[in-house]
Amino acid sequence: MQERSQIPAFRSEYGQVEEKKRYKSPQQWTVQPGDTVMITRGKYSGTVTKVVALQNETNRVFLEHSETKRVAVPKQYWQPGQTSHIIDYPLPQHPKDLKIVGTLVEEDGTEKKIAADKLVFKGEYWDEDYKKMMPYRRVKYNENIIIPWPRPEPVQDCAYSTSEELVEERTFFPNSIVFSDSPSDLSTSMRHPLMKRPYKWGKEYLTKSDVKRLNPPSMPLSEAKLVAIEERKQIKASLPKEPLPETVSLIGDKVASFLNNIKDPHYAKFINKMSPGYKDPTELFREKQKKLYDEKVRENQELNKIRSYVEEKYKLKRSKKLHI
Numbered sequence: 001m002q003e004r005s006q007i008p009a010f011r012s013e014y015g016q017v018e019e020k021k022r023y024k025s026p027q028q029w030t031v032q033p034g035d036t037v038m039i040t041r042g043k044y045s046g047t048v049t050k051v052v053a054l055q056n057e058t059n060r061v062f063l064e065h066s067e068t069k070r071v072a073v074p075k076q077y078w079q080p081g082q083t084s085h086i087i088d089y090p091l092p093q094h095p096k097d098l099k100i101v102g103t104l105v106e107e108d109g110t111e112k113k114i115a116a117d118k119l120v121f122k123g124e125y126w127d128e129d130y131k132k133m134m135p136y137r138r139v140k141y142n143e144n145i146i147i148p149w150p151r152p153e154p155v156q157d158c159a160y161s162t163s164e165e166l167v168e169e170r171t172f173f174p175n176s177i178v179f180s181d182s183p184s185d186l187s188t189s190m191r192h193p194l195m196k197r198p199y200k201w202g203k204e205y206l207t208k209s210d211v212k213r214l215n216p217p218s219m220p221l222s223e224a225k226l227v228a229i230e231e232r233k234q235i236k237a238s239l240p241k242e243p244l245p246e247t248v249s250l251i252g253d254k255v256a257s258f259l260n261n262i263k264d265p266h267y268a269k270f271i272n273k274m275s276p277g278y279k280d281p282t283e284l285f286r287e288k289q290k291k292l293y294d295e296k297v298r299e300n301q302e303l304n305k306i307r308s309y310v311e312e313k314y315k316l317k318r319s320k321k322l323h324i
Contacts, residue, residue: 015058023059029054029095030100030119032149033053034051034150035100036049036050037051038101039066042067049065051150061098100116101115102147114139120139129151130149259271
């Protein structure tokens with residue numbers, strides 16, 4: 001819904017991420033606005049720039065210097081100082097395509113810039129600027145090197161904002177830890193009016209009347225009720241446990257008439273496939289071919305037997321003539 005309400009020119013090319021898959025914690029983002037990073041992929045690979053903002057819908061970040069696309073902006077959405085409909089709109093980058101750039105101080109006091117390939121988050125501390133617990137960003141395989149988080153831009157209070165000093169001012173001081181200043185009947189006044197009876201709260205055991213209410217006695221059945229139950233048993237026993245032959249025949253005739261009146265060829269084919277004796281035409285063709293093949297093999301075997309018999313007989317006669 002949010003993507004549809006945006007101007008088509010400003011819609012992200014990467015599509016929005018599902019709500020449950022969006023980044024929320026600093027460990028997931030790994031960067032924050034104000035971080036100095038190096039781009040590792042794309043046209044500006046190797047460029048060192050700064051993070052401007054986070055785009056929560058796509059899990060990407062906007063940079064000061066990155067790839068752009070030319071878009072047309074309606075005049076009602078022009079920014080102060082804009083003179084043309086065509087602007088260069090920056091394309092967001094994924095945090096995985098960035099390396100965080102930090103400053104490493106040597107023993108002699110010299111400083112040098114380093115680009116962290118991978119980060120690990122170990123330990124937490126209270127960050128006064130973010131007003132929450134933040135994890136330590138450490139360089140992987142060199143965890144003694146900590147890259148601090150950037151300082152967030154100060155938020156300007158409006159006329160309706162309450163100052164921090166006024167919020168933290170303490171206005172209630174209890175007289176005693178044991179005795180509260182709240183009225184003694186406060187708990188009873190907060191309960192439902194029907195639940196104020198004392199026996200509902202101070203009962204420690206069950207009386208005989210309570211046990212009777214928990215286990216109601218079985219009421220004796222009247223003569224008419226007993227007769228009705230006996231009639232139901234007799235009716236149930238008289239019902240056939242298996243369908244009668246007439247019922248089976250009637251249902252079979254109705255099903256057969258319905259199946260025989262099917263005119264849709266596709267539906268008829270489906271019904272035929274569902275029948276127990278159905279065989280696939282391809283399987284039938286294969287079985288037929290196999291039978292023909294087996295028959296030919298059998299014929300060839302018989303011919304081979306006859307041929308071998310004739311050859312043996314001819315050789316025997318020839319050998320007798322030679323001996324004579």
